[in-house]
Structures are given as structure tokens and as C-alpha cells.
Amino acid sequence: MLSWRVIVPFLLTGTIWGSTWYVITGQIDGVPAAWSVFYRFALATPALFLVAMVMKRRLKLTGAEHRLAILVGIFQFSGNFLFVYHSELYVTSGIVAMMFGLLMVPNALFARAFIGEKVQGGFVLGSVVAIVGVSMLLLHEWRTAPLGDGVGFGIFLALLGILAASVANVVQANPTGRGVPMVSLLAWAMLYGTLFDLGFAALTAGPPPFPSRPEYWAGIVYLALIGSVITFPLHYNLVREIGAGRTAYNSILTISVAMLLSTLFEDYRWTALTAGGMALAIIGMVLALRARRQKGVQVQQSGRLQHPVD
Numbered sequence: 001m002l003s004w005r006v007i008v009p010f011l012l013t014g015t016i017w018g019s020t021w022y023v024i025t026g027q028i029d030g031v032p033a034a035w036s037v038f039y040r041f042a043l044a045t046p047a048l049f050l051v052a053m054v055m056k057r058r059l060k061l062t063g064a065e066h067r068l069a070i071l072v073g074i075f076q077f078s079g080n081f082l083f084v085y086h087s088e089l090y091v092t093s094g095i096v097a098m099m100f101g102l103l104m105v106p107n108a109l110f111a112r113a114f115i116g117e118k119v120q121g122g123f124v125l126g127s128v129v130a131i132v133g134v135s136m137l138l139l140h141e142w143r144t145a146p147l148g149d150g151v152g153f154g155i156f157l158a159l160l161g162i163l164a165a166s167v168a169n170v171v172q173a174n175p176t177g178r179g180v181p182m183v184s185l186l187a188w189a190m191l192y193g194t195l196f197d198l199g200f201a202a203l204t205a206g207p208p209p210f211p212s213r214p215e216y217w218a219g220i221v222y223l224a225l226i227g228s229v230i231t232f233p234l235h236y237n238l239v240r241e242i243g244a245g246r247t248a249y250n251s252i253l254t255i256s257v258a259m260l261l262s263t264l265f266e267d268y269r270w271t272a273l274t275a276g277g278m279a280l281a282i283i284g285m286v287l288a289l290r291a292r293r294q295k296g297v298q299v300q301q302s303g304r305l306q307h308p309v310d
Helices: 004-027 033-054 063-087 093-115 121-144 151-171 182-205 214-242 250-265 272-306
Strands: none
Touching: 004 033, 004 063, 004 093, 004 214, 004 250, 033 063, 033 182, 033 214, 063 093, 063 151, 063 182, 093 121, 093 151, 093 250, 093 272, 121 151, 121 272, 182 214, 250 272
16 A cells, blocks of 8 residues: 555546546636537547557457447446536536545445445445535535526536446446456547537537637646546556555545635635535545445455456
């Protein structure tokens, strides 16, 4: 855990992903969110294929692997991001990031439903505490937003984004997904998701806009290359290096960075309600993650015997 191979990617992914929530706000300022999602992955996709080639990972997939990539692409790189970008039109970016800290809850429920993994009592307790904490933050957001400002709709969109991301997480962990180099699966999934994003944007947002603001395109480059191409391989390599349970603690760093940036740049106002909610959310997430880690380590170790690291 103290090796530079663990510490450096752990800090990098948490800090970068924490910053992306705020950068997204500049991508939806006067530009249809759907087109911004497409631009992001239109740039990230060829770069990720290049990374796969440099790493000498196989890019030729079987029919079953392509079908899995399509499924992951639609849920992860289309549904998840389209819902997130649109939700930030109504809800502070740090709050959306905090909501995504609860991704472990649907992950556990879907894993229980589809692969029979049991949910431990400590995980349930921690999840309840975290949900109460996040609910306090959302209550504050609701109270401070102008009437009819769409906060409820933004929360609903964020919840759909969480569900989409959770489906992608669970389906990619099946035996077919374990047989594909992770970077190769992500590259193909991103390609399929980008094609879906293009169609969705064209149908719902009209002709593609070309903003003249340099900062908009700088944000696209940051989100595509730094926030996607670099971090996704680092994240999944961490999962294979230290296990999914320990890697999940990265979400605490991500949330902390996101809330810090919201405080500095989005004029987020802290109150006793929000401070208490933040504390409960983090305490609950730690409790839940500690409970799942005990079992997750065993699964990860046995999985390595059957599925070599890419």
C-alpha cells in the first residue's frame, strides 16, 4: 500500500476526478451538454486506442466481447455522462460528486442480484449513514435554490447517472470482461458510446456548435485526455494491484476535492446542516467500504489465480 505504484496513481486519480466535476460546469455554459459529451469522447477515443497499442494489448475482440463493449459503452460513456452533464445544469457540481460517492450501494445490490455476492451488515449500516448525510446536503441544496429552479430534476438525473454507471461496473466484471485487456475493452466501449452520443446530440440538440472560447476547448482536452484516457487505465490497474475494496477509498479523495472546488469557485455556502451531512456521508462511506473490503480482498485474490493481470 505504501509503494509509489499505489500511492501515485491513487492520489492522481482522486485529485483529477475530483476536479473534473467542476470543469464540466464550463462545458455546459452556453453549449448543449450532449455535444460537450460527444466532443469529450471523440477526442478521448482515438487516444485510448493509441494507449492500448502502445501497451501492446490485443484490440481484436470476439463477437461476445464486442457485445459487452457495446453494453458498457452505452451505459458508461453515454448514459452515465449524459445524465451527469445535464444534472449539473441544476445542481452544484460538488453535490453531484457527493451523490456519486453512493455508487457503491447500487453496485452491491446489482452484484447481489446478478452474481450472488452477499451484502454484509456493516455495509448496510454504513450505507444508511452515508445516505442520510447526502440527503442532508441535498436538502440544503433544495432550500437555497430558487423556486422552480429544477433542483429536484437535477437530483433525479444524477440518480439515473449513478444507476447507469453501476450497470456498467457490474456487467464488465463478468467472465467475458475478465478475458479482455481492460484498456482494450474501455477503448471499444468508448467508441460505441461516442457513436451513441453523436446520434443523441444530433437528434436532441440540433447542429453541432463550435464555441470560440479557448477555455471551453481547454476543458475538452483536460476532460478527454487527463480525466479519461489517463485516469481510467490508472484506476483499473489500481483495482488489480490492491483490490476493488481498497481502491474504492479513492472516492473519498474525489469527493473532498470536488467539494473544495465548489466552495472556492461556485460560491458554495457551508452551514451546520451541510457540514454535518458531509461528515455523516464520509463516515458512512468509510464504514461501508471497510465492511466490503474484507470480502472483496478474498474475491480479488482468488480472481488473480484464474485471470492473469493484463
